[in-house]
Amino acid sequence: MWVAFKQHKWKILLMLGSLPLLLELSLRFFQPAALDYERNLKLLHVYHPEYLVGLEPHADYYIRHNQGLWEGHFTTNSLGYRGSREPVENVPQIGCLGDSLVMGFGVSDEDTFCNLLNGIKINGTTYQTQNLGVDAFGTRGYYYRLKEATERLPDLRIVLFFPSPNDFVIPESLRQRGILPDDEVDRNREQNPESFRQFKYSFQLTRYSVLLHSGRLAVAKLNVRRRTIWSDIWRDLYQIGLYNPEDGPVLYPQIPVERRGLFPYLREAFYNPPPRPDCNASTGNGEQSVGCPDPIPHNVTCLPNETTLSDLEPLPEYTRAYYDRMI
Template identity: 25%
Template sequence: MREVTYSRKIRFQFLLYSVFLFLLLEVLLRLPYFPSVQFRLEDKKLHCLETSGGLFSIPWMRLCPNQSLELYHPEKNIRYRVSTDFRGERITYRVGADVNDISGGNSSKQDVPEVWVLGDSVALGYLVSDQESLPWALNSILEQKNTRIRVRNLGVDALGSFGIQERLTEVLKDSSPPIVAYWIYHISDFTDSYRELQLQNSVKKRIFVRVSYILSKYSAVFNTFKIVYERYKPESAENLVIPSSGSVLGPDHPHRKAAISLFEFVKEKKIPLVLVFLPEPNEKYEPVVDSALVKEVRQIAIDSGIPVLDLQQTIYDYWKKDSQEIFLPKDGHPNPSLYRFIASEIEKDIH
């Protein structure tokens, strides 16, 4: 009997010390000495889960409404500001005299023709401030030419083809189809399709994503473990061209199926979609044209009757001529100068 009591006492003490250590680490890791953890916690303030479908529905990541945060990414030494409107969309125009005043964006302005920019972090404008993003640059060009067109940024981090279809389903509940919607294609859509397929087929995966989101939003310890894991896993390099030869997308590949489903959806909903291709960065952050994956996705779009705006060679020539950087250092996303150039090319396509 004494042995049982002693054993319980040891377990209780171990649990008590573990809780104390966890709480101590939660406090210590939030100090300025750990900027990477601080960035993760601040960045999560921008991201919300779409939960309207219930506890076991697919947890789609969205931007939180009415946010305006200045973030600093320590590993990449980049400081930028992200602001969202009442719909949880990144703002694309100046409201009033102050860019931080986003309360005036609470009017949906249904009478104004719209251009939608769709996609993941490239469309969103990851690591650049609001006024440096592609949708903002495109909206500014249209304003300068006195066109009555408003550009909406529908980009969301890590959004694949099926996720874009779900995003459009949400937007169409309150908005009419635009005059044109541009999907800024990115190679990460390849792996996003696997992740989204898992979310569709696995309740356990959906629960895991929800738990992971809550922990990453509130726990410094959890974010520390994620940073260490991502730093040492082989695929830690971001946004680089996927090495490939021959066929990449088989007839039953989830990325092919998701893309075809999206193309059928936009035609059914009468959304004039244009698929935009940009060159991808290699390990030296130089533009690469026509990777095997891009060739196949482009052909899928053509076979599905979806217009394609292929800016790969145009951007490559622009980079070659001016010999300037077009990707963010230590990252691979487009930099502000490339976003402005892409915006100018898209504006030509609109007209």
């Protein structure tokens, strides 16, 4: 066998070397629906040396979620600002700064709140809006994006800033899956400057190669599944009745007593009846609601009263430092 390999090694190496190219061309030609959505999102973004990820200038895409969750137009102007017209000289401007909420992930250009504010009058002055938001931004990204905007937009007068809680805090259930707050990720990167270079190469390669991008997505989903599989197994064992920790009702509040046991577990696993339309819920106009409200996720805890500011933990030092720089 070794002799045969030596005789045909160049042919074998050529075949192995051409395999990634064939896979790349196949993915580009067939454009799988599940991957097409992720590819469009990837192509919308470009690498930026300071805030790492921005939006491609002059982008014009029609995004359609592969499971039908949302669809809409996604465009940017020459500065890479989503759904914004070109800045008009000597016209005062309002900048909308934030992450995916501000950028308008899940809605079309015309439905972003920054676009809806365009042309607003304040004290008799008409303002033009510029959407500075980029999804996945943390506090570090806000600072550098705002710094860049003040240099690009000499008529910028007002900035509407909408930070997200997941910039600096994350539910413990997500942390167990390896998901960290954006500020914690950025802080770790700053402590290891080499990670910025690694991010740059990884981002650029997965942006230009469909094969590498699909591989990266597959690895990420497998990692999430690997972290959650044991918690899912323990939850199922608890529902069946083979695992009964003392704090079970606290760990699994979404599994009431009537749903525990082997028979209820099998019934839920193999029989999914259509939802009952009548939940005794009113639409507000006297008519009965046609659907039931979604159940509260098991990792969400409802509090009886509104949390006061004094009960909240102080912001992390890293977050406060970049807020101070923004001010």
